[in-house]
Amino acid sequence: MADKNYAFETRAIHAGADSSNAEHALNPPIFMTSSFTFDNIEAAEAVMSFKSNDYVYTRGNNPTLRLFENRIASLENGTGAVAFASGMAAISNVLFSLLKPGDELLLHRTLYGSSYSFISSLLKNYGISLRLADFTNLKELEKYFGPNTKAMFFETPSNPNMDIIDIKKLTELAKARNVKTVADNTFASPFFQRPLDFGTDIVVHSATKYLCGHGDVLAGVAVARDEDYLNKLKFGYMCEFGGVLSPFNAWLVLRGMKTLPLRMKQHEENAMAVANFLDKHKNIARVMYPGLENFKGHEVARKQMSGYGAIISFELKGSLHDAKKLLNKCRLFKLAVSLGDCESLIQLPAAMTHRAYDRESLKAFGLSESMIRLSVGLENKNDILAELEGMLG
Ligand SMILES: Cc1ncc(COP(=O)(O)O)c(C=O)c1O
Incomplete structure (x- = not known):
């Protein structure tokens, strides 16, 4: 299939499909096998020396995983x-693939809690230092580059406060200094934003979220344009650390991805209605959603995204106690971490997904203990609004 000639929606269903499907199954088989066999030792040697693209062992590759990739x-x-x-x-x-002892990673100040604790606690043990900056302030950012800065990592929109980072301008700054950029594109999904088009070197996803879309899988993926780098990441890191995706989970994500465009459009339509509702509500102090014109990152988001996604964070006029009381009132919404599922999920980041940020850091990074994050689901818009009305009074 000449993938490039087809639109996004078509590629979400067909891209990468292998025409050698001998059984002519409409849907790809799930290759639940650890190993692959060879007709003879010459064939085995050809694969082991990368002269052939056949399969050896699922930790290295597998047809279901290759289709997903x-x-x-x-x-x-x-x-x-x-x-x-x-x-x-x-x-x-x-x-790990980009950094070695003595290097420095430049990081946007808000991001998913486990990413923050991996970088701030674990990477540090390997002699890799971390410098936090506000990537939304590009003028100031220039000052943060040092001789050992080797990579930059950011999410846009960021988790949980929806900071929007100008990807094109940021990657220009990085490229001029030979620094690699890594964007976590989980919140937008490739349907709304494609960071590689703006110069980012590597895009990562929690495919657990919108790509899968049904809350029944854990999966991740990294995408790039540099084939040498991709080979190094696959065979020098994924294969050696061993965090390989199960073929069954790859198949479930492939199934979810077929409806990614439809789901994202509906998620966004529902989220826009929720953001407008919250923005006008008397008990709400602040709404963080890039689709709102009064949101700080709106103009940049409009430039680099074709839609604003469906994660909304907000602050009540009230205390942490009021925020907790509100969460205990939900009936339709599920009180849960994660996001991007059909179900609307609500949570308190400081107590749940972002517990790794100590109280001081929360404040310094513009987060608060009472901020609520809502992943707007695919339920009927009116039911979602009625739930919020019931909760907020
Ligand atoms: C933006 C973002 N990146 C990465 C992750 C981690 O993904 P996973 O839970 O699939 O390991 C999450 C999880 O919530 C996330 O929100």
Whole structure:
């Protein structure tokens, strides 16, 4: 299939499909096998020495995983991808692949809690230092580059406060200094934003979220354009650390990705209605959603995204106690971590997903203990609004 000639929606269903499907199954088989056999030792040697692209062992490759990797590479406009057992496996492997002792990682100040603790606690043990900066302030950012800065990592929109980072301008700054950029594109999904098009070197995803879309899988992936780098990441890191994705989970994500465009459109329509509702509500102090014109990152988001996604964070006019009381009132919404599922999920980041940030850091990074994060689901918009009305009074 000449993938490039087809639109995103078509590629979400067909890209990367192998025409050698001998049984002509409409849907790809799940290759639940650890090993692959060879007709003779010459064939084995050809694969082991990378002269052939056949399969050896699922920790190195597997047809179901390869299909998932090719499909997501097509949707992100990359040349290839490496699948991982989770988003954190993708992030940790990518950062290990770019950094060595003595190097410094430049990091946007808000990001997913486990990414923050991996970088601030674990990477440090390997002699890799971390410098936090506000990537939304590009003028100031120049000052943060040092002689040992080797990579930059950010999410846009960021988790949980929806900071929007100008990807093109940021990667220009990085490239001028020979610094690699890694963007976590989980919140936007490739349907709304493709960071590689703006110059980012590597895109990572928690495929657990929108790519899968049904809350029944853990999966991760890294996408890039540099084939040498992709080979290094796959065989030098994923394969050696061993955080390989299960073929069954790859198959479930492939199934979810077929409806990614439809789901994202509906998620966003519901989220826009929720953001407008919250923005006008008397008990709400602040709404963080890039689709709102009064939101700080709106103009940059409009430039680099084709839609604003469906994660909304907000602050009540009230205390932490009031925020907790509100969460205990939900009936339709589920009180849970994670996001991007069909179900609307609500949570308190400071107490749940972002517990790794100590109280001081929360304040310094513009987060508060009472901020609530809502992943707007695919339920009927009116039921979602009625739930909020019931909770907020
Ligand atoms: C933005 C972001 N990146 C990465 C992750 C980690 O993904 P996983 O839970 O699949 O390891 C998460 C999880 O919530 C996330 O929100």
